[in-house]
Amino acid sequence: MFKTGLSPIAKTSVRGSGWESLGRISRAQIDCEQSLSCGQTFAWGRLRDDSWVGVIGSAAYRILPEPDGYRIESLQGNRQTLLDYLSLSRNWEQILQELPSDAALAAARSAGRGLRILNQDPWESLASFLCSPVKPIPEIRRITWKLRASWGTSIAGSRFFTFPTPEALAFAEQERLLAHRLGFRARFLRATARRLADDPAFFPNLRTQSTLEARARLCELPGVGEKIADCVLLFGLGRLDSFPIDVWMKRLLRSLYFPNRRHVPNRELTKSAAAHFGPYGGYAQQLLYFWYRQTAGRNPARELELRPDEEAELDF
């Protein structure tokens, strides 16, 4: 028995670099390439050796692909935090079975078999999606990483940073925000950060409300409409019933489910998606979105590769 209560794994430093091994996870539990590149998070980047690095809370994590699983490591972190974030304890096979079995979804679920909806911090999701309008995913990642470096807290001598608090962004200088190519998004980001800084109970309160009520509260925030509210509900608050509809989703739904309609209003898409996909619609949405992006001839995971200068910045 280990009297310290620490597992031997937690003590092992990797190659003397400061990264500590957290053991392994199996590909049967999750496909990290799919889950980290399907558009739900901007917090992860891919290094040239194909490993993934990102920050959860106040610790950095590294996920190194192997043939049948992943080695996982951290700076200042622990195994359970990563497993919770990756949502490994949810029964995803069961959820898959409860989704409808139309042709599009059948294709999407075989393409995204290992895709999981992550458990992200709701404030980080909200702030990140406020940076997202009319920006491609790699640029959103760059902007949110700049926010970390400018207003977050450094993690133990590394060049990884926590996500800035609402208070930190509430008082950020407009000019410094604009310098990060935030444009018109800066105003909304700061205004929403102020509201949350003034109302620390905002997210705790949402957790006790129905998805519809919580959605209405989110939409009251500056710069937050239905799309961003649904993303926060799905990715940050675990509401698997919410179904974000952006322009790509709109195209996909119209071409696959309303092939002979020229125009379908968002209200109708939202309503029929809820009726058709049910309480796990958000999972269906991610499967469809990921599959649609792939069939457009792209490799979303490759798009998140860090440029050499970005990789050099990380310094480990």
Added chain:
DNA sequence: AGCATTCCTCACAA
């Protein structure tokens, strides 16, 4: 009929 109100869509700027 004229008018006020509401609701919706569209285009456009940020």
Added chain:
DNA sequence: ATTGTGAGGAATG
């Protein structure tokens, strides 16, 4: 690849 705004048109009473 989103939201906020305002103009203009249709429906309502």
